Amino acid sequence: MRIAILTDSSWGGNPHDYRDLYVVPLMMTDENGQEILDNKLSKNEFYKLLDEQKLKTALTPPGIMLAMWDKLLIDYDQVIFAGISKGLSSQFNTYRVVSETEDKYKGKVFVVDTNGVSVVLEHEIEKIVLWTAKNKNGFEVMELMAKENQDFCAFIIPKSLETLKRGGRITPTAAAMAKVLKIVPILRYDGTIDKEGTARTFKRAINEALSLIRKNCKNVTHIDLAYSESPEVVINLVRDLIAKEGFKINLYRHLPYVIAAHTGRETFALVAWKNKGDK
Known part of the structure; x- marks a missing residue:
């Protein structure tokens, strides 16, 4: 067969x-109602559009x-x-x-x-x-x-809240307070995206996500890392934090547009597989 x-x-x-x-x-729609197949956008075209508009995604x-x-x-x-x-x-x-x-x-x-x-x-x-x-x-x-399909634990950390604010997923007041207090959300992904907690500073948020992975995924040694467009210095910081916690990076990928469209630039997803050891 x-x-x-x-x-x-x-x-x-x-x-x-x-x-x-x-x-x-998958499909995207801009603020003017124009529908765009996401495979028709280059990385530069996508992020330029994302910086300027609120994007919606569709099947x-x-x-x-x-x-x-x-x-x-x-x-x-x-x-x-x-x-x-x-x-x-x-x-x-x-x-x-x-x-x-x-x-x-x-x-x-x-x-x-x-x-x-x-x-x-x-x-x-x-x-x-x-x-x-x-x-x-x-x-x-x-x-x-x-x-x-639930044999993983995953956490998403958006360094900037601008895209979340523009999309209405966080209020302007909450975004402003978070910026002043340097609060970074930690989002849990389990098939849906929901809030897990917060941390003071981006670095602490990454470390907290790594601690949660160690707690929820016993004996894991490898982590998958996916990220949206970010400065090299930020990417290297995340890689260094992962290494300092004793993990090795397995898959290393750009986040697909369908996720970055909602979370924005400088978003990092950390994923491990339960009871899989050296997956």
């Missing part, structure tokens, strides 16, 4: 690293997604779609319904519940590649992922 694996641009990897892996773009347009399914089903027996977490987008719920109600996709297209994005989704795609190599079919992959 030939199986194609499909993901979306919330994944941070290189599709050329895997055979039979394909990627569809892959149905015309693009279904055209990709139809195209892949010409050459493959099944398609496994593993995209952005259902807690961050309507992508999963929308296309799970389509795959299970449209006759031509029933038993052929399987929409997997990943809880993933960025480096989390990278690990999950790697697992799916390994499972399909062992002749697991779409039904089996859905069941396997449902058992493993």
